Amino acid sequence: MNIIQDFIPASNGNRPGYALNPTYITIHETANTSAGANAAMHARYVKNPTTAVSWHFTVDDGQTIYQHLPLNENGWHAGDGGSGTGNRQSIGIEICVNRDGDFQQAMRNAGQLTRQLMDQFQIPLDRVVAHQHWSGKRCPANIINAGGIEMFRTLIPNASTIPVEEENNAPAPSPQPTSPPSNGSGNQTTGSIVTYLNSIGVDSSFENRARLASQNGIQNYTGTAEQNTRLLSLLRNGQESSGNTPSPSPAPPPSSGSGNQTTGSIVTYLNSIGVDSSFENRARLARQNGIQNYTGTAEQNTRLLSLVRNGNVTPPSNSGNQTTGSIVTYLNSIGVDSSFENRARLARQNGIQNYTGTAAQNTQLLQRLRNGGSNHSSSLPKARQGEGIVDYLNRIGVDSSFSNRSRLASQYGIANYRGTAQQNSRLLNQLSG
Numbered sequence: 001m002n003i004i005q006d007f008i009p010a011s012n013g014n015r016p017g018y019a020l021n022p023t024y025i026t027i028h029e030t031a032n033t034s035a036g037a038n039a040a041m042h043a044r045y046v047k048n049p050t051t052a053v054s055w056h057f058t059v060d061d062g063q064t065i066y067q068h069l070p071l072n073e074n075g076w077h078a079g080d081g082g083s084g085t086g087n088r089q090s091i092g093i094e095i096c097v098n099r100d101g102d103f104q105q106a107m108r109n110a111g112q113l114t115r116q117l118m119d120q121f122q123i124p125l126d127r128v129v130a131h132q133h134w135s136g137k138r139c140p141a142n143i144i145n146a147g148g149i150e151m152f153r154t155l156i157p158n159a160s161t162i163p164v165e166e167e168n169n170a171p172a173p174s175p176q177p178t179s180p181p182s183n184g185s186g187n188q189t190t191g192s193i194v195t196y197l198n199s200i201g202v203d204s205s206f207e208n209r210a211r212l213a214s215q216n217g218i219q220n221y222t223g224t225a226e227q228n229t230r231l232l233s234l235l236r237n238g239q240e241s242s243g244n245t246p247s248p249s250p251a252p253p254p255s256s257g258s259g260n261q262t263t264g265s266i267v268t269y270l271n272s273i274g275v276d277s278s279f280e281n282r283a284r285l286a287r288q289n290g291i292q293n294y295t296g297t298a299e300q301n302t303r304l305l306s307l308v309r310n311g312n313v314t315p316p317s318n319s320g321n322q323t324t325g326s327i328v329t330y331l332n333s334i335g336v337d338s339s340f341e342n343r344a345r346l347a348r349q350n351g352i353q354n355y356t357g358t359a360a361q362n363t364q365l366l367q368r369l370r371n372g373g374s375n376h377s378s379s380l381p382k383a384r385q386g387e388g389i390v391d392y393l394n395r396i397g398v399d400s401s402f403s404n405r406s407r408l409a410s411q412y413g414i415a416n417y418r419g420t421a422q423q424n425s426r427l428l429n430q431l432s433g
């Protein structure tokens with residue numbers, strides 16, 4: 001197998017350049033079934049300055065693998081946020097699904113590459129995960145349909161030589177998670193989560209344990225001994241609110257992958273998914289996604305676009321159905337994915353722990369979202385008494401040059417900005433009010 005290093009230009013917005021020390025490998029499929037949509041084509045696509053996402057390797061059925069990023073730099077591929085473990089600690093591999101390719105061979109090639117990377121970075125088999133693991137997005141779809149990441153793991157050469165805790169007995173994943181009954185039943189002496197789940201007649205597969213873990217607030221479940229002990233303790237103590245757990249939809253609509261997938265404009269993209277594209281809301285989204293001092297520069301917009309396309313968008317405030325008491329109705333009214341997975345993500349982002357969809361959690365989430373999310377306090381700090389626009393901008397770390405003020409002015413509907421006292425005071429009021 002031959003790897004061509006064809007890196008995304010460093011000036012591109014989709015080459016974030018955060019240091020990567022890989023501890024996971026994330027498997028994707030390109031979802032592009034067009035004839036000719038092979039690794040070489042994706043290498044061209046990912047270098048396009050308007051492409052918002054990025055990953056490390058694309059593999060097709062041929063002998064040539066394309067590498068798009070150095071392995072000490074992260075990409076935006078996992079949909080778990082600007083500081084998410086998937087985006088910041090995993091190597092992303094895209095497998096081509098072009099209709100004129102041999103997908104089985106492409107998967108085997110990806111398995112071989114995965115083996116090389118596992119050896120190079122000492123990554124254990126249980127840290128080879130699906131994109132779905134990070135964000136809930138149904139990717140890699142064909143692999144998920146064919147048995148999930150466990151199926152893919154069987155295509156990794158010498159996979160069985162890597163010890164993986166409790167993975168060997170994992171049966172095919174069940175389509176629906178099953179929750180244990182509340183405390184007091186089952187094997188009360190075992191130290192093994194698998195034995196315990198079996199004793200109470202609950203699916204003990206990796207997939208179901210992962211689901212139970214995430215429902216119980218254990219992040220990034222990979223089946224470590226520590227996580228298993230914690231999960232066992234939580235389940236035995238009846239902390240799982242089994243009665244209120246809704247069944248996730250069989251094929252949740254992904255929060256990423258929707259909307260206008262070709263535009264390079266954050267405003268066009270947000271409009272296409274029914275989300276408020278005002279400066280204030282973009283500033284809020286930027287802040288929530290780790291972009292400091294958002295002023296709407298081209299670079300910030302490209303980065304924000306990349307992040308929200310990857311699944312980080314949160315709903316706007318003050319829009320949508322303002323009377324309903326149902327979170328699902330409300331989310332639908334503002335065009336936001338109301339699946340259990342997405343609600344769980346929104347809950348987490350808004351400080352609601354261990355979301356299982358109880359009535360109380362739903363009411364709390366509805367209130368927080370209607371009020372503009374956890375960071376509702378105005379998008380920019382208040383101006384101080386007697387403070388001018390330049391001092392104000394400098395204090396909050398925003399470019400106070402004439403050209404930036406002029407740009408901000410036009411965004412706030414102040415025409416023909418020349419920097420008059422009146423315009424400056426209006427701008428200050430708009431920004432800080």
Ligand SMILES: [Zn+2]
Binds near residue numbers: 028139
């Ligand atoms: Zn993916």
